[in-house]
Amino acid sequence: MLKGTIVKGIGGFYYVNTGCGVYECRARGKFRLEKVTPTVGDFVEISVIDENGRKGSLDVIFARRNELIRPRVSNVDQAAIVFAAKSPALNPDLLDRFIILAERQKLDVIICINKIDIDKSEKYKDIAEIYTKSGFKVIPLSAEEGTNIDLLREELNGKISVFAGPSGVGKSSLLNAVNPMLGLNTGEISAKIERGKHTTRHAELMEIFDGSFIVDSPGFTSLFLDDIEKDELQYYFREFRPYIGNCRFSGCSHIHEPECAVKAHVGGRINEMRYNRYVNIYDELSNERKK
Structure with missing residues (x-):
């Protein structure tokens, strides 16, 4: 056996x-x-x-331990969400949508900011600080120069991870840096995902080193949040969680109501930009239900 x-x-x-x-x-x-x-x-x-x-x-x-529906795969430990510091520019709205999908599926989240070597103004540090204070693990990386690759390797070690992010951010380059024996061509991860864009595909695990796997599936790349109810959105902003239930009104949307415990911490423990994106996505989901 x-x-x-x-x-x-x-x-x-x-x-x-x-x-x-x-x-x-x-x-x-x-x-x-x-x-x-x-x-x-x-x-x-x-x-x-x-x-x-x-x-x-x-x-x-x-x-x-768990079973995800989209992609259909079990025992996933975490989502490694990869964005670039520059080229393409980091889009916080897109990042938050990836995070919402990961939070909804109860995955640990690692935010990987690649290409820090070409961000000479180091603007990525502001983004890293926002998400670190919001309760996320953030790893600034350079696949080109090998910066913090050891930290990424440590986070992936012995785990099943969804490796997600927009095209052009260097996902394949990071995996090659983690394990040069993989020999992935640039864009190969994205190409695999795009292959399943209009077809039904089963999830597949790619072993990146002993006992450590990446989920290869198109499912997690869908950023449409239309199957999320607006009232559940609050639970996918982890910095809200200590205050949910402490508002004056039950069923508080944390937008219009007075004496809202969440709004009371905006600009303090809750980053204002993150809160504003919550409001925008909440409104988006509300409008979707009216169609």
Whole structure:
């Protein structure tokens, strides 16, 4: 018996990375009877049927820590959200939308700001300070110069991570810096994601080094928030959480109501720009419901 992680599932076959190689497995019939579907990211136990051909039987699925719907993958630990300090310019509105998606799926968040070597004015430091004070882990990086790559490697070590961000920010370059043996071409991660833009694809795990995986799926790149209810948005701004429930009115939107505990901390513990984006997105969701 071998333990491993399902890294891909196609047509009833499950590909399990055991640390001793990847085995193509069929799931035992008991899972179908129990209405359990093996999922990419599952920690499993297999028995080897053909060692030379790397064929096996998927016998045990261990309890899942979590299961994401989009992308469909289990046991994800965190989202590494990558933006560039410059070229392309860092867009805080876009960053917040990525964060909302990660928070909604209850993932830890690491904000990676790449290309700090070309930001001679060091404006990225202002952004880093805002998000650090808002409760996020922020890593300033340069794939070109190797700056803080050791910190990123440490954060990815032994985890399953969604690696997300707009095109052109250097996601592939960062992964190559983390592990030069990957040999990814520039834009390869984005190209893989775009490949699934108009088709249904299953999530796939890419091993970046031993026991450390990146989710390769188009699902997390969708920035449409139209399936989020406006009243739940407050929970995805983590700096609001200490004050939610302390407002004068139950069901407070934290926008128009008087004696709002959240608004009382705007400009202090709650960054004003982050709050304004909350208001904009709340209004956006409200208008969407009226259509």
